[in-house]
Amino acid sequence: NAGVTQTPKFRILKIGQSMTLQCAQDMNHNYMYWYRQDPGMGLKLIYYSVGAGITDKGEVPNGYNVSRSTTEDFPLRLELAAPSQTSVYFCASSYLPGASEAFFGQGTRLTVV
Template identity: 90%
Template sequence: NAGVTQTPKFRILKIGQSMTLQCTQDMNHNYMYWYRQDPGMGLKLIYYSVGAGITDKGEVPNGYNVSRSTTEDFPLRLELAAPSQTSVYFCASRAGTDYNEQFFGPGTRLTVL
């Protein structure tokens, strides 16, 4: 199993550009998450999904959109990128039962200039 994979690893955007961060998991997990990590600030939840076709907002959803058309994929869309979105983005997944660990992908480091 590859676990949780994310692409790209690095990206530089100009202000106002758009992009999609890809996330795929091969563990058949129902729950998937997008976090952003700023230096010294821990992990902030952007969006999450409890299954295909179901998504919900986390703590910091503004400026982002998600979709979940399959169990495996959970892309994160940035529209009109802003410097405040410079961060490291982690995708994670979790099996459907209670009290399970989250498996994180390797992350995407995004810089908006």
């Protein structure tokens, strides 16, 4: 009964480094999302996917890339990490698009120094 699993839980990156945040769901949901939450702020959508092979930008996509080769996995790639990308990242999935209940992972706390 895993739901949405994110790895790693914590990571410290140096400026200019790259990394991939992993996200997997076992609920056979077509819709998957990546959000970031900055301190004292609400969640902002980075990218979303409506199914394997289909992705699109959200509100704050700059500096990130995604891919969706399978229904289960939706990795988020950070290229050339910058301090502005210090945040908590949440992956989510849902059975229906945006307006339905989304299931969230536990989050990845990323610090760029």
